[in-house]
Amino acid sequence: MMDSLPEKLQQxxxxxxxxxxxxxxxxxxxxxxxxxxxxxxxxxxxxxxxxADLSLGMLHYYFEDKAELIAYCVLAYKADFLAYLKSALDGSEGREAVIQRLAEALAASIFNDGPTHRLWYDIRNQALFDPSFRDTVNDIEQGLIEVLAQAWVQAGHDVGAFSPLLYSAMDGAFRYLMQHHAMSPATGQQDIAADLARVLERIL
Structure with a gap:
């Protein structure tokens, strides 16, 4: 009986x-x-x-402050986003296929998850002033860089020639198109995918 107690406590x-x-x-x-x-x-x-239908005190039981809660939210969402991009790249071979798959996945995400992407950029800007967000932002951006590096290799390039600065070009295009869609949603998803593909052709 005594021997099983630690296991029960662990469970x-x-x-x-x-x-x-x-x-x-x-x-x-x-x-x-x-x-x-x-x-x-x-x-x-x-x-x-x-x-969340909680008291403020109960909310503090789970999260110390607003910064911790928001970092948790953004990190959880971006983990799903990274998995989604990696899944889109799986099985694609050759430069043209990689560009097309990645462009379509990014465009679909602008349409399906635009509000959460806007929150990400909001938090990323806050990290310039609030150090409590910096580790989360750095972790997420490193994950995004790794996805682009994966696309770079699958497109047929030498991994040693990849530069993280290429991520800034993709990110800039994605942010611009996401913001433009939020302000003027008349542009179709396929048009945005085509714009992203043109940018990725220069990167990859």
């Missing part, structure tokens, strides 16, 4: 940790909805707590 701890993580994920979903509508500067913890 209980694992269940509690899983429940906590599930609750944090639910809170993050509610936070993202508020942040997408109001932006970083205009969203308070009270707004988020109200969306």
């Amino acid at each position: 209980r701890a694992q269940r509690n940790a899983q429940k906590r993580n599930e609750k944090k994920a639910l809170i993050a979903d509610s936070a993202l909805q508020a942040l997408q509508e109001l932006g970083f500067a205009n969203t308070s913890l009270r707004d988020i707590a109200a969306r």
